[in-house]
Amino acid sequence: MVASAALRRLRSSPRLRHAAAAAAYVSYGSMGAASAAVGLEQSHDPNRLIAELAAAGRVWDARKLFDGTPDWDVVSWTALVSAYARRGMLRDARELFDRPDARRNVVTWTALLSGYARARLVDEAEALFQRMPQRNVVSWNTMLEAYAAAGRVGDACALFDRMPVRDAGSWNILLATLVRSGSVDKARELFGRMPERDVMAWTTMVDGVARSGKVDEARVLFDSMPERNVVSWNAMISGYTRNHRIDEALDLFMKMPERDIASCNIMVTGFIQNKDLKRARELFDEMPERNVVTWTTMMNGYLKGKQSELALGLFSGMLMAGTRPNQVTFLGALDACSDLAALCEGKQVHQMICKTTFQFDAFVESALMNVYAKCGEIGLARKLFDLSREKDLISWNGIIAAYAHHGVGIEAILLYEKMQENGYRPNDVTYVVLLSACSHSGLVDEGLKIFESMVNDRSIAVRDEHYTCLIDLCSRAGRLDDAKRLIHYLKIKPASGSVWSALLGGCNAHGNESIGNLAARNLLQAEPDNAGTYTLLSNIYASAGKWKEAAEIRSEMNNRGLKKQPGCSWIEVANKVHVFVARDKSHSESDLICGLLQNIHHMMRIVGTVPSDLVHVDEDVVSI
Numbered sequence: 001m002v003a004s005a006a007l008r009r010l011r012s013s014p015r016l017r018h019a020a021a022a023a024a025y026v027s028y029g030s031m032g033a034a035s036a037a038v039g040l041e042q043s044h045d046p047n048r049l050i051a052e053l054a055a056a057g058r059v060w061d062a063r064k065l066f067d068g069t070p071d072w073d074v075v076s077w078t079a080l081v082s083a084y085a086r087r088g089m090l091r092d093a094r095e096l097f098d099r100p101d102a103r104r105n106v107v108t109w110t111a112l113l114s115g116y117a118r119a120r121l122v123d124e125a126e127a128l129f130q131r132m133p134q135r136n137v138v139s140w141n142t143m144l145e146a147y148a149a150a151g152r153v154g155d156a157c158a159l160f161d162r163m164p165v166r167d168a169g170s171w172n173i174l175l176a177t178l179v180r181s182g183s184v185d186k187a188r189e190l191f192g193r194m195p196e197r198d199v200m201a202w203t204t205m206v207d208g209v210a211r212s213g214k215v216d217e218a219r220v221l222f223d224s225m226p227e228r229n230v231v232s233w234n235a236m237i238s239g240y241t242r243n244h245r246i247d248e249a250l251d252l253f254m255k256m257p258e259r260d261i262a263s264c265n266i267m268v269t270g271f272i273q274n275k276d277l278k279r280a281r282e283l284f285d286e287m288p289e290r291n292v293v294t295w296t297t298m299m300n301g302y303l304k305g306k307q308s309e310l311a312l313g314l315f316s317g318m319l320m321a322g323t324r325p326n327q328v329t330f331l332g333a334l335d336a337c338s339d340l341a342a343l344c345e346g347k348q349v350h351q352m353i354c355k356t357t358f359q360f361d362a363f364v365e366s367a368l369m370n371v372y373a374k375c376g377e378i379g380l381a382r383k384l385f386d387l388s389r390e391k392d393l394i395s396w397n398g399i400i401a402a403y404a405h406h407g408v409g410i411e412a413i414l415l416y417e418k419m420q421e422n423g424y425r426p427n428d429v430t431y432v433v434l435l436s437a438c439s440h441s442g443l444v445d446e447g448l449k450i451f452e453s454m455v456n457d458r459s460i461a462v463r464d465e466h467y468t469c470l471i472d473l474c475s476r477a478g479r480l481d482d483a484k485r486l487i488h489y490l491k492i493k494p495a496s497g498s499v500w501s502a503l504l505g506g507c508n509a510h511g512n513e514s515i516g517n518l519a520a521r522n523l524l525q526a527e528p529d530n531a532g533t534y535t536l537l538s539n540i541y542a543s544a545g546k547w548k549e550a551a552e553i554r555s556e557m558n559n560r561g562l563k564k565q566p567g568c569s570w571i572e573v574a575n576k577v578h579v580f581v582a583r584d585k586s587h588s589e590s591d592l593i594c595g596l597l598q599n600i601h602h603m604m605r606i607v608g609t610v611p612s613d614l615v616h617v618d619e620d621v622v623s624i
Helices: 002-008 014-036 046-055 059-067 074-086 090-097 106-118 122-131 137-149 153-162 168-180 184-193 199-211 215-224 230-242 246-255 261-273 277-286 292-304 308-320 327-340 343-353 362-374 378-387 393-405 409-421 428-441 444-456 464-476 480-488 497-510 513-526 531-543 547-559 590-606
Strands: 568-573 576-581
Touching: 046 059, 046 074, 059 074, 074 090, 074 106, 090 106, 106 122, 106 137, 122 137, 137 153, 137 168, 153 168, 168 184, 168 199, 184 199, 199 215, 199 230, 215 230, 230 246, 230 261, 246 261, 261 277, 261 292, 277 292, 292 308, 292 327, 308 327, 327 343, 327 362, 343 362, 362 378, 362 393, 378 393, 393 409, 393 428, 409 428, 409 444, 428 444, 428 464, 444 464, 464 480, 464 497, 480 497, 480 513, 497 513, 497 531, 513 531, 531 547
Parallel strands: none
Antiparallel strands: 568 576
16 A cells, blocks of 8 residues: 555654554544555554644644544644644634634643734733643743743843743843843843852853943953853853954854854854954854854855955855855845846846845845846846835835945826825935935935924934935035035034044035145044045145145155055956956056047047046056
């Protein structure tokens, strides 16, 4: 028989034997099951088989057997309710739980309570908890966890105080809740009251104190621990890295009796946070095994370090290693494609995403729109937006940003209006991309109106990015006096380097020496080692024909040992990316390219596109 052949291939574990027999019972009925299970058991209790199927996750088979069994008991009933609750099938669990003929005990009630807690349905969990005819410590702990997961710290504390009996789990749940909420002093007081402290309690306390910035106190606690596990070591190392004490973190890391992947991931993250990509990569390469967090952390480190090529290469290596990307990994890969304007690679990543559930994620959709927009495919970005199943604020911001990148300000404003018509309120990100769209399109008056509406919207916290966009809006349009006055009235004092940089860029474009001097002085005060500031100020002097002053600025820059990052650009031709760095003529077709550029430059002069004073262009631009 087919059933007998299938059963012979089963492993020898009792659970699998029972589950197999139960499956046969469902498929062939009680007589067929009995004959199919010869050699396993002489007889089978249907209630036990239902419980085995439910525990194995075969909830449909368990329900079919349950419905065909006249003599079910509280064990099978509870097993089925638990299986539904674990799988998030709370409607089915509740329907079975509420049946008039239901057989329930405290375990049944707690199983449904746990399902509500896991789904963050705290009100439903609370109502069920109040109805419970009897409760055990597991029931109380489950309700405590529900409050904790919802951030209802006060309710958790009140429930804890009402508990007739507590176990170690009760104390640990509340301790972790207080730590997560930042109530470290209350956590410390609770820790002192604990009748017994296990390694979990000590570790939670070490982590909480370190997160509050008191790393030395955390170390004292760590050194006082009667026993430690790898999680304890990881918590202390993470405390050091989070507070930028990387050498102490490394010292402790080297002393660990045993390490897991999380230990190495913490150190890789610490190196990246301290902008030490070299040591991060060295540790990454030395790791005996890596998980998706390892790969994604290293990728994001390269992205933060403006090394998108390496990030994309790492993504490729991750796929070859057989590690499945998660949402954060895909977002990192898409960011790299956007930064490199790598359309071919972006499409390949898009194809991978289409085979996962992440294709419906709003953040992923927005990142995909950004890739296509940065690669010049605004039509594909719009198509992706229009085909989106459920548009939300992230999607709207993404498509508005796409049009902003292309300087299509009118369309961005129309989308902004349409977004509001569809019932979505703009957030701070919406206003950043809108102001950027107006800036790149020269829509000064429209941008000022949008900024005014944002200020009037009390729900929006005006940030430095908004002020920078506002100053850039006026500066690009040549309204430098207006921009200077706006800086004077800014709520943020002193104005940030990015604000002064926007004004300085406008002065460079429009040749305003006096305001440019003011902007440069303030920018150098905010960012004294910014080589770009010296370069822009030198260009402003050169625009005014003040070659001596321009040379002095360049000389001061050299004396300080500052060097502007060389300009870099790239273009993709026939699926191959060609990278060009300023003053680098190593490309095989460099002479031909320079000749074409010189010819284009000459033709631009003839039609009057290039100003006659462009002879002083930034020294970092390649000579032609």
